[in-house]
Amino acid sequence: xxDNYLEIQGLHVYYGNIHALHxxxxxxxxxxxxxxxxxxxxxxxxxxxxxxxxxxxxGGTLLFDGAPLPTSPHRIVALGISLVPERRxxxxxxxxxxxxxxxxxxxxxxxxIAADMERVFALYPVLKERMSQRAGTLSxxxxxxxxxxxxxxxxxxxxxxxxxxxxxxxxxxxxxFDTILKIRDEGVTVVLVEQNAFQALEIxxxxxxxxxGKMAESAPAAELLGNPLIRxxxxxx
Amino acid sequence: xxxxxxxxxxxxxxxxxxMAVGYSLIFSILSFSNFAHGAVIMLSAYIGLALATxxxxxxxxxxxxxxxxxxxxxxxxxxxxxxxxxxxxAPSLYLMISAMxxxxxxxxxxxxxxxxxxxxxxxxxxxxxVTVGGSSLSLLDLxxxxxxxxxxxxxxxxxxxxxxxxxxxxxxxxMTMCSLMGVNTDRLISLVFFxxxxxxxxxxxxxxxxxxxxxxxxxxxxxxxxxxxxxxxxSLPGAMVGGLILGVLETLxxxxxxxxxxxxxxxxxxxxxxxxxxxGLMGAETEEKV
Numbered sequence: 144x145x146d147n148y149l150e151i152q153g154l155h156v157y158y159g160n161i162h163a164l165h166x167x168x169x170x171x172x173x174x175x176x177x178x179x180x181x182x183x184x185x186x187x188x189x190x191x192x193x194x195x196x197x198x199x200x201x202g203g204t205l206l207f208d209g210a211p212l213p214t215s216p217h218r219i220v221a222l223g224i225s226l227v228p229e230r231r232x233x234x235x236x237x238x239x240x241x242x243x244x245x246x247x248x249x250x251x252x253x254x255x256i257a258a259d260m261e262r263v264f265a266l267y268p269v270l271k272e273r274m275s276q277r278a279g280t281l282s283x284x285x286x287x288x289x290x291x292x293x294x295x296x297x298x299x300x301x302x303x304x305x306x307x308x309x310x311x312x313x314x315x316x317x318x319x320f321d322t323i324l325k326i327r328d329e330g331v332t333v334v335l336v337e338q339n340a341f342q343a344l345e346i347x348x349x350x351x352x353x354x355x356g357k358m359a360e361s362a363p364a365a366e367l368l369g370n371p372l373i374r375x376x377x378x379x380x
Numbered sequence: 381x382x383x384x385x386x387x388x389x390x391x392x393x394x395x396x397x398x399m400a401v402g403y404s405l406i407f408s409i410l411s412f413s414n415f416a417h418g419a420v421i422m423l424s425a426y427i428g429l430a431l432a433t434x435x436x437x438x439x440x441x442x443x444x445x446x447x448x449x450x451x452x453x454x455x456x457x458x459x460x461x462x463x464x465x466x467x468x469x470a471p472s473l474y475l476m477i478s479a480m481x482x483x484x485x486x487x488x489x490x491x492x493x494x495x496x497x498x499x500x501x502x503x504x505x506x507x508x509x510v511t512v513g514g515s516s517l518s519l520l521d522l523x524x525x526x527x528x529x530x531x532x533x534x535x536x537x538x539x540x541x542x543x544x545x546x547x548x549x550x551x552x553x554x555m556t557m558c559s560l561m562g563v564n565t566d567r568l569i570s571l572v573f574f575x576x577x578x579x580x581x582x583x584x585x586x587x588x589x590x591x592x593x594x595x596x597x598x599x600x601x602x603x604x605x606x607x608x609x610x611x612x613x614x615s616l617p618g619a620m621v622g623g624l625i626l627g628v629l630e631t632l633x634x635x636x637x638x639x640x641x642x643x644x645x646x647x648x649x650x651x652x653x654x655x656x657x658x659x660g661l662m663g664a665e666t667e668e669k670v
Contacts, residue, residue, distance in 0.1 A: 197556060220562035228560075234553040237546065244543065245550045249562035297562060 147206070148173040148332055149194075149224075149301055154203035156186075156193045163189045165356040166203065171301070172348075176323065176333045178364065180340035180377050181353035187336040188229050190353070191305045194334075195219060195226040207301075221249060225299035229306040229336075231290040235279030239270060242278050242289055246296030256296070263292035266322055284315040291322070301332045308339045320346050340377055344368050352377060383515040385635045386628065391521035393627020394528025395590075398583040399604030400611065400619035401532055402454075402576035408552045408614035409572050412472035413605065415479040416457055418598025419486035420577055424450035424584030425593045426494065432502050439504045447581035454577025455570045457482060463566070483598070490595040498592040505589070524586045531582055532620045535575065539616065548572060552614070603630075606650045612660030621661060 149171040156164040164186050171177045179187050192198045194205065196216040205212040213219055234242050243263070247256045264271040267288040273281060278289060287307055294302060304323070308316040316339065324346055327333050337343035344350050344364040352360040352373060360373065367373050399421065406414040428446035431437045437445070461478045508519040539545035551558040551568050559565045583604075587597060607626045611618025626646065634642045653660065 195560060197560070215564075216556075216559040217562045217564050220560060226560055228557070232554055232557045234550045234557065236553050237549060241546050241550075244546055245558070245561045248543065248547055293561075 147171075148175075148208060149334070150204075150206040151194070152204045152206075154190070154193065154205065155201040156189055156198055157201050158189070158198075163356055164193065167353075167356075167358055169351060169358065171332060171334055174327065174330060174332055175349065176327050176335060176347045178335045178337060178340070178343040178347040178350045179353055180337060180343060180350060180367075181359075182377065183338075184355070185353040186356045187353055188305050191226055191228070191303050191334075191336055194224065194303060217249075220297055220299075223298070223300035224303065225294040225297050225301070226303040227290045227294045227305065227307065229309060231286050233278040233281075233286055233290055233293070235277065237278055238275050239278055239281070239289055240274045242293050243296050246293035249297065255298075259296055259298065263295055266295075266325060267292055283310050284312070284319075287311060287315075287319060288322075291326075295326070295331075299331060301334065302326065303334045303336075305336045306338060307335070308337060308342070316342065341368075381515070383513065384517060385631055387517045387521050387525065389628035389631030390624060391518075391524040391528075391627070392631060393607075393624035394525045395583050395586050395623075396604050396607045396627050397532060397620045397623025398528050398579045398586075399601055400607035400623045401535065401616060402579045402583075403601070403604055403608045404611075404614055404616055404619040405572050405576045405579075407608070409548070409555075409569060410462070410466070410472070410475065412475040412479070413613075414576075415476060415601075416461065416482035416486070417454075417479075417576065417580060417604070418601035419483045420450050420454050420457065420598075421580040421584040421587065421601060422490070422593075422595065422598035423453055423486065424577075424581040425588035425597060426490065427581075428585045428588055429499055429501060429593045432504075433499075443582065443585055446585050447578045450581030450584060451574040451577035454573045454580065457577075458569060458573040463569075466569075487595050487598070494595075496595060498594045500592055501589045520589065524590070527582065528586075529620075531579065532616070535579070536616060544571065603646060606646055609650060609653055609660055612663030615660070615662040618660055618662035 147170050151167060151169040154164055154167040155162070167190060179190065181187055189198065193200055196212070196214060196219040207222060207224065213222070234245060237245070243260055247259065250256055269285060270288055270292060273285065278286065281289060291304070291307065307319055311319065320342055323333060323335065335343050335347065344367055347364040350362065350364045350367045351358055352367065360367070399417065402417055403414065424446045427449040428442050431442045431445045461482045462475050465474050465478060505520040505523065509516045510519055510522060539548060547558065547563050547568060548571070550561070551563070551565065555565055558568065587600065591597070603626060604623070607623040608619050609622070610625055611620065611622025630642050630646060633645050
């Protein structure tokens with residue numbers, strides 16, 4: 144299944160003097176859902192920010208579709224890798240509509256943008272009613288939908304989702320995970336970082352377990368879910 | 381008499397507004413007070429003066445040349461003095477100190493090359509007068525007021541209605557996320573500096589025509605800073621309203637109380653505002669949800 148669409152080898156990242164990632168390896172196949180689980184502070188978000196080009200890379204190689212990744216965020220987005228960061232980071236003083244326009248800011252195909260807006264409204268119908276509302280006034284669940292919708296507006300081939308279920312009610316989380324499956328069915332590759340490891344692995348093809356700056360384990364998701372040690376350590380029972 | 385004073389105040393206020401808008405634009409995107417803004421205004425007046433007296437261009441071309449020139453100077457100012465600090469994520473205090481250095485450098489460059497003479501602009505408007513309801517109003521005052529407000533309204537439309545304007549507001553909100561949307565943030569910041577510089581260019585010309593062109597004329601941006609604080613630093617409508625309020629109040633004080641007290645009054649307003657209303661009249665509101 145894995146044909147190394149996104150391939151990371153020996154990635155080292157520093158936060159000032161702190162050595163945050165110690166030689167991470169990760170490979171994601173085209174149209175897969177890959178989950179990265181692990182305790183708080185393992186470096187999952189750091190990994191996401193490094194792939195998106197926001198954090199400088201101290202060592203290692205990052206390949207996308209066989210070619211090295213550029214180093215600035217705006218070039219990485221242009222290649223089709225889009226990050227939905229932890230805590231959504233919406234443009235809270237902009238309206239919902241303006242947030243979606245920002246998602247498509249690099250594109251010039253007016254009709255395509257309009258069609259994609261309809262597509263994300265089909266995915267998240269509640270957003271359509273809130274078009275001219277400021278993003279900061281939306282509920283937590285709506286904000287998460289908007290954050291994903293905004294990322295989809297760039298027509299990404301890889302979607303990096305960092306803790307999308309953070310702070311959401313269980314029912315909302317379930318609906319959210321359903322839409323992640325739908326997004327994959329439309330041909331998008333998904334890399335998912337989650338505290339909510341159990342649910343994340345259930346929708347994933349493969350999973351990685353991260354431990355203080357290193358990858359501890361990688362296996363098909365079903366195998367990780369069945370491993371008693373992993374269940375005990377990372378999945379809460 | 382009152383109408384005349386009011387129009388003079390509004391015209392001065394319009395110029396303050398132009399300068400305050402430039403301040404506010406840069407403050408909102410990089411969170412520091414660009415004290416080199418005054419030097420850009422001063423240089424733009426010299427550019428305008430050269431175009432008018434050496435190249436003998438008409439008013440429209442003088443303004444255009446000065447606006448473009450000041451825009452480019454402002455972008456260069458950012459590239460040379462702030463970009464390196466910005467990339468190292470330096471605290472905004474460092475940017476402010478760099479700005480002060482730039483301001484002194486540019487002023488002294490003008491002293492050393494052009495000299496300290498006060499140059500008058502050619503009389504574009506003469507002493508033409510428009511009579512409205514028995515009061516005689518200066519054409520220059522009316523024109524300065526209309527152009528200032530027109531420019532600010534145009535900027536407001538640009539910022540609220542166009543894609544680039546949305547990107548600027550998004551950058552004000554969260555610069556990192558703006559780059560994750562695919563915006564080249566270096567270019568976005570250059571665009572903001574160009575706009576601020578262009579507004580400095582218009583202000584420089586009107587100041588030069590109203591008074592003289594001289595190396596320390598940029599110090600008047602102290603007033604623009606007060607205007608921006610009155611309106612709320614970082615808010616464009618605030619900068620406009622703050623500039624107009626300050627211009628009118630100052631002119632009223634000079635006319636009806638004493639022109640000596642004008643600056644005392646303005647700085648007292650600044651101190652009072654910083655103590656009692658630090659966000660100004662329309663200061664940026666913040667709203668964040670988990």
